[in-house]
Amino acid sequence: MPRAPRNTQLGYAYHVINRGNGQAKVFHQPQDYEVFLDLLVAARQRQPIKLFAFCLMPNHFHLVVEPETTPALSRFMQWLMTTHVRRYHKYYKSSGHIWQGRFKSFPIQLDGHLLIVQRYVRQNPVRAGLVTNEEQWPWSSVTRSDLVDRSPIENSDKIDSLSTVQIQELRECVNRQRPFGTLEWRRAID
Numbered sequence: 001m002p003r004a005p006r007n008t009q010l011g012y013a014y015h016v017i018n019r020g021n022g023q024a025k026v027f028h029q030p031q032d033y034e035v036f037l038d039l040l041v042a043a044r045q046r047q048p049i050k051l052f053a054f055c056l057m058p059n060h061f062h063l064v065v066e067p068e069t070t071p072a073l074s075r076f077m078q079w080l081m082t083t084h085v086r087r088y089h090k091y092y093k094s095s096g097h098i099w100q101g102r103f104k105s106f107p108i109q110l111d112g113h114l115l116i117v118q119r120y121v122r123q124n125p126v127r128a129g130l131v132t133n134e135e136q137w138p139w140s141s142v143t144r145s146d147l148v149d150r151s152p153i154e155n156s157d158k159i160d161s162l163s164t165v166q167i168q169e170l171r172e173c174v175n176r177q178r179p180f181g182t183l184e185w186r187r188a189i190d
Helices: 030-045 072-092 110-123 164-176 184-188
Strands: 014-017 049-057 062-068 104-107
Touching: 014 072, 014 110, 014 164, 030 049, 030 062, 030 072, 049 072, 049 110, 062 072, 062 110, 104 110, 104 164
Parallel strands: none
Antiparallel strands: 014 062, 014 104, 049 062
């Protein structure tokens, strides 16, 4: 029996993440990243999703999206992940799990919290020590702005450093799949 679609609600942005199975590397060469970006574009053509930020890392990816219909996020991710896995296995002549499981997602309050998530996503390669600034990483919305929609929050293109507290709070939300916003907002949407 197939899994039930996630309960996504309209009017929220979502931070979506998935990691390689056992934290294994998924993107081995530049072509792997490019294929995934092509699939991301194709998935957006199939489902009404706004993409505000993304970053592909060697063993995981982050997306900041806003579904425009209730089932769009589940359908978008199902098509993206299934198609990617099939192409990966065909190219690498492999089998088995590529991703650790179902993607994680959590809603984001559409205010400064969205800006924090977008900054967090774009700065991922810097925190990982892969580059010294965001503009050096070729597989993110910083260098591929042609693939993203305009953010609903002003000044979203400004990339500021995040505080240790902001990073820690956001990581806690990722780990617990908890909404990212003020306590009052989180209580209101639960």
